[in-house]
Amino acid sequence: MKGLFTGRIIRTQRLSPLSHLIVFERPRGFPDAAPGQFVSLRITSTITPLLRRPFSIMDLTGTELHLLVKVVGKGSDILAHSPCGAEIDIAGPFGGTVFPSPEKKDAVFVAGGTGLAPMIFAARTWKRDRSLGRADLVYGAGCEEELLVSLCGEDFTAVHSATIDGSCGFEGDAVALLEKLVEEGKAGGGILYSCGPTGMVRAMAGRAAARFSRHLTSLESVMACGVGACRGCTVPVKTDGGTVLRTICSDGTVFDASEIDWERWEE
Amino acid sequence: MKGLFTGRIIRTQRLSPLSHLIVFERPRGFPDAAPGQFVSLRITSTITPLLRRPFSIMDLTGTELHLLVKVVGKGSDILAHSPCGAEIDIAGPFGGTVFPSPEKKDAVFVAGGTGLAPMIFAARTWKRDRSLGRADLVYGAGCEEELLVSLCGEDFTAVHSATIDGSCGFEGDAVALLEKLVEEGKAGGGILYSCGPTGMVRAMAGRAAARFSRHLTSLESVMACGVGACRGCTVPVKTDGGTVLRTICSDGTVFDASEIDWERWEE
Amino acid sequence: MSRHSLETKIGAVTLRNPVLLASGPAGYGLEYEGLLDLERIGGVVTKTISFEPREGNPGTRLHETGGGLLNSIGLENVGAEVFFSEKMPALVDAGIKPVVSLAAEDWEDYRMLLDATAGTVGVDIIELNLSCPNVERGGMAVGTNPELLAKYVRHAKDTLPGMTVLAKLTPNVGDIAALALAAEEAGADGITAINTVVGMDIDLAARRPVFKRIRAGLSGPAVMPIALDAVWRISRTVDIPVVGVGGITSIADAMKFFMAGAAAIQVGTAVFYDPALPERIVETLEETGIPGPLGDCSRMKGAG
């Protein structure tokens, strides 16, 4: 059951110019969590930033909670540069749906940017409980510097990297690389797991994903409550009759990409 | 001439539970300043606190700028706990009137709380240019802990301390102690210099000060611009015809206490 | 130490204490389980419902500004039927006092909604959200016109005998106190002030307004002085209780609303970042009692 906790930072590591690993001591009583769930942090007690900031759980062990934080604005900046020992208000774990482990053990993960975090949590969780076999990560970032290969080297059988500027690996985004791998017969079948910018997931949903049995994705949105109360993070999901709005924070974060009404979803 | 500067903190010292000495490297080009002048700090680049915060100059040497900062709210709290190396936006020096050195070298200073800062600046400045003889400090604080005797021990010939709770020195405020000293013939004549809570200065203006040739006081007020533009920090000053409003930031901070229209000044 | 009783009477209803969650941020109440102890607070003003379910607005719905939050949720809600059959009973079962918030797009809608409310056991206090755009008025809120507002309030009092009716006002008017007076004269048992302040923001990179509907509602610390002013003036204009809401972010803020004349308060946006705040306010009130309203310091004059 979700709750309010205070987390103490016990380790931080600058992974790239913008990305930081922030490791908290697992707060006493912090519930177990599953891949696709997130926490929501009150980064300062001032009014800037005002709202909590949501971050995917990248790992949760008996003693530690890991987050991957990319600096994109004030909140992430303050968090990324918080010193060891700092105590931060953490609410969670939030998210009503999670990634199920692969049916036939093998899995393809597609991550864009910090979408890497839930993919790592999935791979680690399923390795721990032995439900993961071969794990291919298709991983895209803007440039070589932001490609956090050191972080995910051990969690996947193979990491297929792409950079927009071509500075490392495949030149293009993760979707284009996935398509190439699918065409070459190097990926396909089973469940496709993804997380990344909505544009990436949207592009993938229509194309490459067709070659997989299912495409499950963890979505993002600006959030206020994180618990399904404010209706601020809705996404249109297809139903028999038409569309209903679901909240990413509590009906998600994990959705079957084929059920999302991409056309009606204007961010 | 006043200007905008960036000051680097090179030393900090916790003087009491609430009071801190903050020493900045004197910014390149920072003008000379005189007792009663102040600087105005933009403590964070966020909107909390929004306005700059004014602090009296406690010392300005060729290489250093000293401030005495008491934690009373968000801004002073952040400033007092800023680490060495932090760079802070400093505007100043502000203040159009300053304390003149004593006519006959001897001087009595009355300080309440952080009103100590300009008194120290005066004593040090005039000692440096040999215009100060005997210097009596009458100094009041809430309790022993907040009495910063270590700070001012060397600057005055004698320090007469008062605490409201009687935990150290005279029991009562600086005004009552001054009155006692005056009654006992231990103080009087010459210029009385003061700085402290407006209530203290107000009380003093009507009574003890009568035994001095003049009573000059450095006033405080909430401020916005610090330069006389916004008219937010006005004080009514008596003139021939009646009263005119003067700004504490630029027509002050130093006023002859007998010229202030205390009755009309509602804070 | 003896604890103060915080019981607060509004119309015919007695709340266990005067600290409520505001309509919208509160959702249907139970979403915050685990984060805030709903039994400790005076009640939950549920998300405004309309007669039919509503989808709300497309596009971005939330956007942070300096000290504030803009929202364009657009009254997404489950509709009266689901609300009264599922959401409300669940709240009551959990020991929570619901204040039911109602709104309508036009008069016909409104009548049906009140009829649906009339048939429901357990509802004894409603809050009329008079701030939403009304079709008949070309999208203008009912709450900007004294006659229309009075008509809506009167109809609620007529249709729902014995029901305690709060009229929730929009600050987007020249003189909110005049509208409060109109509501009082029409029979309202209390005034809730304020709803969100109209504002907008622009997405620089995309070169377009952040919100599809362009205008959105501002809440949070930024609007607190506006809300406090509204409560101060309204409580000096009407004799019925005023429920203060807008930017309450700390225990001190809550105290200021009571001093300004509020009989009860609501916490909205702050629940998002500090869900324990309402409980902390209740605890403080238990220790200190509810601060009395300030005297009439001076006659009201315009600002400089």
Place this chain on the structure above:
Amino acid sequence: MSRHSLETKIGAVTLRNPVLLASGPAGYGLEYEGLLDLERIGGVVTKTISFEPREGNPGTRLHETGGGLLNSIGLENVGAEVFFSEKMPALVDAGIKPVVSLAAEDWEDYRMLLDATAGTVGVDIIELNLSCPNVERGGMAVGTNPELLAKYVRHAKDTLPGMTVLAKLTPNVGDIAALALAAEEAGADGITAINTVVGMDIDLAARRPVFKRIRAGLSGPAVMPIALDAVWRISRTVDIPVVGVGGITSIADAMKFFMAGAAAIQVGTAVFYDPALPERIVETLEETGIPGPLGDCSRMKGAG
């Protein structure tokens, strides 16, 4: 690299660039010497003057709120005579473009003030501060009533032939665009929006309102979404230029006002904490040019 020309025409006046200091925070202009290079900016809207000198309000005049500043200066000013004989010439000598802000307590005052203005060489643009309480209207601002506002604007245009007249509006009304329209129809050459938003705060320890006059004017980042919305709507309602002011705290904020439809902007509260901001905005505009206004994304609809 070629620098963009930033010349901005409002009525008959051409400003060297569209970045001004707002009336009030700007004082009489020269106070900021050393802190901001006044020759780099488009002009200074001087502190509002009345015909006679005014003392302004007693008691606390400034108070910070969440993301905002409340002020109750109360139009303290040196009066028309001292202003035109001392303050204005000093500004002009320093190479600064003054926009003269005027206000009056009643019609008689107003006429004398305009007559005094008419006799002064060097004034070619004025800003009518229509937001201050007016005696004849029982303390209500002229700017809340379209007929009165039109009367004031028309009289300025009649008395001061050739003068460029900006009408500065208060946001404390139901529909600011309607008032802008009234000003345009009465002959205003431009609209300035917005003045401060009415608000109040309470001193908890002293158990009294912070301000003697109780109500004060809110400015700063807190009001920026309100100001941007006003500029957006006004610029879609009138054809004359709109000067945007309210909460501009960054270069990005300034850009948003141009995109919302402003022809020029004013920086007020931010000058207090970041006096170099106006210059930085000018520098950025020189590099990027003035952002064009956004298209009419969609018809205006009410907020949710």
